[in-house]
Amino acid sequence: MGADFVQFSLTPILIGTLAAIACALPGNFLILRKQALIGDAISHVVLPGIVVAFLLTGVVAAIPMMLGAAGAAIVAVILIEAIKRLGKVEPGAAMGVVFTTMFAAGVLALEQADLGNIHLDIEHALMGNLESLIWFRAEGWQSLLDPQALAGLPPELGRIAIVCALVVILTLVFWRWLKIATFDEDFARALGIPASAVGFGLVIAAAIAAVAAFDAVGSIIVIAMFICPPAAARLMTNRLAHQVWWSVGFATLSAVLGYVFAGYGPLWFGGQNAVSAAGMIAAVSGVILAFACLFGPHRSRVGVGREEAA
Amino acid sequence: MGPFLDALFLQAGYNVSLVTIGAALLGFAAGASGTFLFLRKRALVSDGVAHATLPGVALAFMLMVAFGGDGRNLAGLMIGSAVTAGLGLLIMEWIPRRTRLSEDAAIGSVLGVFFGLGIVLLTVVQTMSSGRQAGLESFLLGSTAGMLFNDAITIVIGGSLVVFATWLMRRPMTLVAFDSDYAAAMGYDVRRIDLLMMGLVMAVTVIGLKLVGLILIVAMLIIPPVTARFWTERAQRVVWIAGGVGAVSGYLGAVISASAPALPTGPIIVLVAAAVFVVSLFLAPGRGVLAALLRHRRFQARVHRRQGLLALAAQHPIREAYTLRLLSREGLVRADGVPTDAGRAQAAKVARDERRWDVAREINQDAGLAGLYDGLTPIEKVFTADEIAEFDRRLGPPTAIGGA
Numbered sequence: 128m129g130a131d132f133v134q135f136s137l138t139p140i141l142i143g144t145l146a147a148i149a150c151a152l153p154g155n156f157l158i159l160r161k162q163a164l165i166g167d168a169i170s171h172v173v174l175p176g177i178v179v180a181f182l183l184t185g186v187v188a189a190i191p192m193m194l195g196a197a198g199a200a201i202v203a204v205i206l207i208e209a210i211k212r213l214g215k216v217e218p219g220a221a222m223g224v225v226f227t228t229m230f231a232a233g234v235l236a237l238e239q240a241d242l243g244n245i246h247l248d249i250e251h252a253l254m255g256n257l258e259s260l261i262w263f264r265a266e267g268w269q270s271l272l273d274p275q276a277l278a279g280l281p282p283e284l285g286r287i288a289i290v291c292a293l294v295v296i297l298t299l300v301f302w303r304w305l306k307i308a309t310f311d312e313d314f315a316r317a318l319g320i321p322a323s324a325v326g327f328g329l330v331i332a333a334a335i336a337a338v339a340a341f342d343a344v345g346s347i348i349v350i351a352m353f354i355c356p357p358a359a360a361r362l363m364t365n366r367l368a369h370q371v372w373w374s375v376g377f378a379t380l381s382a383v384l385g386y387v388f389a390g391y392g393p394l395w396f397g398g399q400n401a402v403s404a405a406g407m408i409a410a411v412s413g414v415i416l417a418f419a420c421l422f423g424p425h426r427s428r429v430g431v432g433r434e435e436a437a
Numbered sequence: 438m439g440p441f442l443d444a445l446f447l448q449a450g451y452n453v454s455l456v457t458i459g460a461a462l463l464g465f466a467a468g469a470s471g472t473f474l475f476l477r478k479r480a481l482v483s484d485g486v487a488h489a490t491l492p493g494v495a496l497a498f499m500l501m502v503a504f505g506g507d508g509r510n511l512a513g514l515m516i517g518s519a520v521t522a523g524l525g526l527l528i529m530e531w532i533p534r535r536t537r538l539s540e541d542a543a544i545g546s547v548l549g550v551f552f553g554l555g556i557v558l559l560t561v562v563q564t565m566s567s568g569r570q571a572g573l574e575s576f577l578l579g580s581t582a583g584m585l586f587n588d589a590i591t592i593v594i595g596g597s598l599v600v601f602a603t604w605l606m607r608r609p610m611t612l613v614a615f616d617s618d619y620a621a622a623m624g625y626d627v628r629r630i631d632l633l634m635m636g637l638v639m640a641v642t643v644i645g646l647k648l649v650g651l652i653l654i655v656a657m658l659i660i661p662p663v664t665a666r667f668w669t670e671r672a673q674r675v676v677w678i679a680g681g682v683g684a685v686s687g688y689l690g691a692v693i694s695a696s697a698p699a700l701p702t703g704p705i706i707v708l709v710a711a712a713v714f715v716v717s718l719f720l721a722p723g724r725g726v727l728a729a730l731l732r733h734r735r736f737q738a739r740v741h742r743r744q745g746l747l748a749l750a751a752q753h754p755i756r757e758a759y760t761l762r763l764l765s766r767e768g769l770v771r772a773d774g775v776p777t778d779a780g781r782a783q784a785a786k787v788a789r790d791e792r793r794w795d796v797a798r799e800i801n802q803d804a805g806l807a808g809l810y811d812g813l814t815p816i817e818k819v820f821t822a823d824e825i826a827e828f829d830r831r832l833g834p835p836t837a838i839g840g841a
Contacts, residue, residue, distance in 0.1 A: 409553020
């Protein structure tokens with residue numbers, strides 16, 4: 128755990144962990160509301176949003192791109208809702224129509240824009256570049272106290288930290304509303320809670336988390352983090368608060384283990400090159416979910432024996 | 438226009454024709470096989486299946502290189518993608534059946550995890566000496582231009598088999614899609630039929646992977662069935678219309694893409710399908726938005742017309758502008774709201790029908806008339822002339838309205 132670690136691994140691990148937590152928190156509620164695939168849809172429509180932002184501003188800068196991505200996510204949510212209502216199409220299919228079409232439009236716009244050597248390609252969008260978010264100016268743990276070195280931290284770290292904090296605060300502030308509106312929408316309305324607004328707000332929060340995480344770690348990890356840690360957590364407990372804590376724990380574990388395996392794993396097997404950290408984080412979260420599915424204390428449906436459930 | 442027409446009529450050279458026909462066939466197979474998944478409300482299973490192909494592609498490449506072969510052998514890559522897609526499919530089916538997680542959580546986790554694993558393996562492939570130019574990334578977004586004759590043959594044979602199997606299994610699959618409990622009661626093995634449905638979608642995904650890429654093949658599986666559903670209420674027809682929409686999208690998309698540079702085939706095909714979808718959403722008879730709007734307007738007009746006539750019968754003034762416009766257009770009232778002779782006659786008829794209904798309900802108290810009496814259905818449509826004559830006998834002779 129020397130200077131190398133601080134310089135090359137500390138910031139990617141922190142960024143990965145914060146991204147994973149920011150996604151897993153809203154994921155808990157999305158899973159319970161059977162909207163788990165919203166995360167999938169959002170992460171696909173982020174691409175056209177980023178391309179449009181680039182075409183409008185002509186620069187590769189974080190803020191306009193995040194705004195573009197968030198705008199695209201909101202457009203997608205509205206389109207999905209419109210198709211559902213206007214055409215009486217079931218939610219999954221409406222979602223499928225919207226995100227595949229927007230993704231196709233994004234790919235087309237990317238080809239048309241001929242971005243050439245500008246670092247905005249699809250592979251990057253899918254895989255992220257967690258490995259490259261290193262802290263050049265760090266010389267060891269003491270750099271954490273050195274203002275000059277701290278100024279050289281990757282800007283992605285600040286952005287994801289702010290978004291993660293925002294998601295945490297929103298979850299805490301709206302905890303009771305979220306909880307009631309998630310489990311019993313009619314009861315929530317009877318209590319005077321604006322249940323539809325809570326639902327829409329949740330999706331927007333998820334979109335913000337997805338966009339911020341996408342900026343740093345790419346879209347696969349976003350999809351996996353929205354679903355795998357909360358799903359595994361759901362199989363560990365029957366209480367919502369405990370589930371959220373479990374999901375944060377699983378998200379952190381996935382991010383840390385995934386990064387370590389990706390960076391150092393190949394060396395243990397005699398390889399020389401690291402593998403994709405984002406992919407490995409998703410894979411680790413899958414392994415955790417697999418264990419939860421097989422051994423989680425609350426894995427089967429309530430009131431149904433495991434064999435009967437088959 | 439020249440290049441577009443050339444491509445449209447297959448005059449733009451061997452390669453373009455190959456791609457065009459291949460895309461049309463793939464579109465047909467995808468639309469038809471995607472239909473049942475859509476009707477079963479599981480459209481997004483195709484998303485999970487498509488993403489689960491990636492680790493298989495990478496593994497197959499590594500295995501083939503390890504055994505000294507050419508890693509780019511399409512058949513080998515397809516087999517590899519089928520293996521992991523099948524595995525993902527089984528997991529997607531297992532999770533909701535054996536745990537309390539819902540179907541969408543299962544789809545999402547398989548999608549994310551398998552894709553992540555695929556990316557990990559791709560980064561390994563890229564570091565292999567023979568992997569650098571492997572072009573495996575093209576499986577993400579497709580590379581239509583590079584389609585060879587053998588690829589086209591694969592699509593033709595595979596696509597035909599899928600369509601044939603869809604046709605063969607259309608009845609049990611329809612039954613399961615609409616009412617799985619009933620299907621189970623009829624003695625069908627619902628689980629096996631579900632797996633078959635997903636298996637067909639998997640086959641199309643594997644076949645189409647090279648052509649349109651794993652993310653956009655999902656669009657070809659979902660958009661045509663949703664589009665087709667607007668045009669018919671019958672499941673059997675949805676299958677063929679969806680196939681047709683898919684084929685047209687594939688054909689037109691490939692043609693457009695061939696007619697200009699920098700128009701990648703996969704996205705163009707998807708956008709053509711999306712355009713057909715939007716047109717259907719608005720213009721389809723019956724389920725389209727425009728038809729629903731017209732229906733609503735007609736209903737509104739009938740309600741206003743009847744209320745207006747009842748008001749005339751009761752000699753109340755009509756203050757509602759829309760009602761007044763409606764009645765004066767039919768020549769039932771003058772511009773100042775005074776009824777014409779025709780208006781008085783119609784009002785008398787409506788008022789009399791109202792009273793006839795009162796009698797009818799009195800006579801047939803337990804015949805369930807509540808649903809029939811909506812105030813808009815003419816009484817002649819519900820009762821025979823003899824029955825109405827009987828109501829009139831009880832009501833007495835008609836009375837004039839409006840003091841004429």
